[in-house]
Amino acid sequence: MAKRIDVKDLNVYYGAFKAVEDVTMTVEPRSVTAFIGPSGCGKSTFLRTLNRMHEVVPGGRVEGHVMLDDQDLYSPKVDPVAVRRTVGMVFQxxxxxxxxSIFDNVAAGLRLNGLRDKKRLAERVETSLRGAHLWNEVKDRLxxxxxxxxxxxxxxLCIARAIAVRPSVLLMDEPCSALDPISTQAIEDLIGTLKSDYTIVIVTHNMQQAARVSDRTAFFNLAATGRPGRLVEMDDTQKIFSNPTQRATEDYISGRFG
Amino acid sequence: MTIVDTGMDTAVQETRDGSARRRLTSGLGPKAAGRRVRDELARVVMWLAFLVALVPLVWILGSVLVKGGHMLFESTWFTHSQRNITSSDVGGGAIHAIQGTLIQGAATALMAVPIGVFTAIYLVEYGRGALARAVSFMVDILTGVPSIVAALFIYAVWVTTFGFQRVGFAVALSLVLLMVPVVVRSTEEMLKLVPNELREASYALGVPKWKTIARIVIPTAFSGIVTGVLLGLARIMGETAPLLILGPYTKNIATNLFSGNMATLPTMINQDRVEALQPALDRVWGAALTLILLILLLNVVGRIIARFGAVRT
Structure with missing residues (x-):
């Protein structure tokens, strides 16, 4: 179910402006990969290329390849709608x-993709809500x-909605930045259990969060404002936070800039 | 601090400095006298403006109710037409005109709502570049077209060019021209209010764009769209110029949009006003009140529909 992502030489543009430059990376299945970096370094933009959401923005386009197992997401034969069924997303x-209603929200992706059978819908909604650790709180008021x-x-609820369509990959764009610490804790616990079934990529501004939840961490940076963001380094989370190879990474995680 | 030092800026600056200084000396004192006076003044001006705006409204409603109210309680008002009733006769009803107004309004809405809503969807969800700008500009122009011009345009096409009769459908066509821009603009505003995050949430579930629009965007904006449609309908149901040019009056009940004359409330008002005899004048006020109530009813129904489909919070 979970799939591996291989990104090769990816450039991301907004019209003529190059927002992210030359990213090559591998995201392992059944693991959590965190993207960290200062604001505007293109980590969210890059994340949105992994399910072809970037091109929803007017002028948004991409050069390069994103391989999901053996399939190139940007091959002309691939339907972006089908990509998004395989690669789900949770927003900031x-x-x-x-x-x-709560029930309809979780069922939305299934219904809009043609599942009508009431019994199966109810099962999938319950499984998804349980999977998102929300079932006990809402089961009496669906x-x-x-x-x-x-x-x-x-x-x-949004996570339950995203996993209800059974994607292979779950992208999370700063999913806790609008939440209080207790809810953040709940979501982080949830990420920990979800990773046994999914490939999870999470963008976060919170470095403690990256350190807590992720197996691998990628640090993005931009040379100067107006220049494209790029991937500085990517490694095991423990290595990035204890002994990074690059000077810029060390400066960022030790709080010397950004 | 300020780049351009206009007199006004300085004044504000001084006031601020002044009040700051006052606060320093007197602590938490009472409201400053100058500010209290300005506050009172603004309050009085606003109340006056409100009352002035209310005067014509109350006046119109009052005279229509007083002069036309009793007509609505005539036993035949909502059941009979004016067939075989001359202007000096008392009696008959307005059902022929009520029916005509409703039929023409419905025919207009049937054409104008799809055109208007789909145009708005195009402009908000798909439109990019020159074509969208052109469409938007055309809608702006259409908004400013006086009703008599719309009526004469349809007259030129329908009667002069094609040689057809002046019938209810021609009236509806000219009313479409007036209703479409209202529907486009209001629907556009409502669609723009739907947060982009909802569209993205739907795309991220692997839902195609058209389905996202049909199942997420439109339902979210639904109550606003209904309100806009009803405002448009209310506007065109009271419209008169196209009716005078394209929809000749008849005292009989008529339901055919494509042949023969069809009465409407505005043309009934116009017809009986010309007669200038008391029974006819009573009917003028009665018809006016009926029209007002009809539009009121439309608004109430619209609000109920809007609430039924409203965003659940």
Missing amino acids: RPNPFPTM DKPGAGLSGGQQQR
Whole structure:
């Protein structure tokens, strides 16, 4: 189920502006990979190329290859919609669909992709909510609006919604930056259990969080404002935080800049 | 600190410095006298403006109610037409005109709502570059077209060019021209209010763009779109110029949009006003009140629909 991602020579553009330059990396399946780096270094932009969400932005385009196991996501034969079914995403701010109940939010991806069978829907919703550690809190009010939950619950609802379509990879774009410490803790625990089934990539500004949840860490940086961001180094999380190869990484994690 | 030192800036600066100094000397004192006076002044001006705006509204409603109210309680008002009733006769009803207004309004909405909503979807969700700018500009121009110009345009096409009769459908066509820009603009605003995050959340689930629009964006904006459509409908149901040019009055009940004359409330008002006899004048006020109530009813129904489909929080 979980898949490996191989990125080769990837350049990311907004129109004529090159936002991220020349990234080559491997993301291992059934592990958590964290992207860290200062604001504007392109880590979120790069993350969004992994499920072809970058091209949703007007002028957004990409050069290079992203291989999911043996398949090039940017091959002309590949449908971006199918890519996003395989590579799910959780966003910075919880964004449940406001017109839908808790149940409908989780079922949304399944229903909109054509699953009608009520019994199977109910099963998948329960499995996903249990998977997102939210079932016990909402099982008695599944028909209530999703927007009525607390921020942390909403974010777990969004995670349940994302895993309900059974992706191989789960991308998380600063999933805890809008949450309080207790909800953050809940999400981090959740990431720990999800990684036995999924390939997880998480962008975070919080270096302690990267150190806590990830197996591998990639540090992104940009040479100067207006220049494209690039991957400085990527290694085992323990190595990055104890003994990084690059000077810039050490400066960043020790808080000397950024 | 300021780049351009205009007189106004200086004044503000001085006031701020002044009040800061006052606060230093007097601590938590009462509201400064100057500020209290300005506060009172602003309050009085705003209340006056509100009352002035209210005067014509109350006046119109009042006279229509007083002069036309009793007509609505006539036993035949909502059941009979004006067939075989001359302007000096009392009696008959307005059902022919009510029906005509509703039929023409419905026909107009049936054409204008899809055109307007789909245009708005194009502009917000798909439109990029020259074509979108051109469409948006055209909608702006259409918004400013006076109703008589829309009516004469349809007259030129329908009657002069094609040689068709002046019928209800021609009226509806000219009303479409007036309703489309209202629907486009209001729907556009509502679609723009839907946060982009919801679209992205849907894309990230592997939902195609068209389905995202149909199942996520439109339902989220639904109540706003309904309100916009009803505002547009309310506007065109009270429209008169196209009716005078394209929709001749009849005293009989008529339901065919494609042949014969069809009465409407505005043309009934116009017809009976010309007669200038008391029974006819009573009917003028009665028809006016009926039109107002009809539009009010439309708004109430719209609000109920809007609430039914509202965003759940």
